[in-house]
Amino acid sequence: MDTQKIKQTYRLNQWTDIVRQCRSSGQTVAAFCKEQNLKPQSYYYWLKLVREAACKALPVISNDTNMIVPLTFREPPTCSSKSVVTSKITLHYGDFSLDLEENTSPLFIENTIRTLMSLQEKQSC
Incomplete structure (x- = not known):
């Protein structure tokens, strides 16, 4: 694994942790960001990247797959x-x-x- 990929993975893990903390805090994004000294714009950008990574991690279901669903x-x-x-x-x-x-x-x-x-x-x- 190259250095760039490791750096991206590390940052994505950090951002995922921040999003989880915000969601579990029960606060609004604005209140959470103010308390954590974060910019709301940064939070929403990280949230976008976390969501994109989650979508990419989903298994691909294509018409070629021979899945049997009972x-x-x-x-x-x-x-x-x-x-x-x-x-x-x-x-x-x-x-x-x-x-x-x-x-x-x-x-x-x-x-x-x-x-x-x-x-x-x-x-x-």
């Missing part, structure tokens, strides 16, 4: 003149279950699965 299908209700049939699916991931309606955004589903996978990886470390 799905549970329920029998649709019997139709009557007064009932309305809607499509619904339940995703199970470990102890987590998510009910999705037919108009759920594919991006929402993808981001949810990514988040769950990321949490699972962090728990296994």
Whole structure:
């Protein structure tokens, strides 16, 4: 690992720690920065860099991946003149279950699965 990469990683860890301290302090960003003698502009810049690094660290899910996601299908209700049939699916991931309606955004589903996978990886470390 080169010196530049080590320096970037060290700074990113420092900024992540500052963001965590601010979030856990219960204070506003302005109050936290004033107390810590930081510029709010610097804090927001570091927050942006921390978020970008977190996004880059997410596992890549592409169309090429042959992931198998277990799905549970329920029998649709019997139709009557007064009932309305809607499509619904339940995703199970470990102890987590998510009910999705037919108009759920594919991006929402993808981001949810990514988040769950990321949490699972962090728990296994």
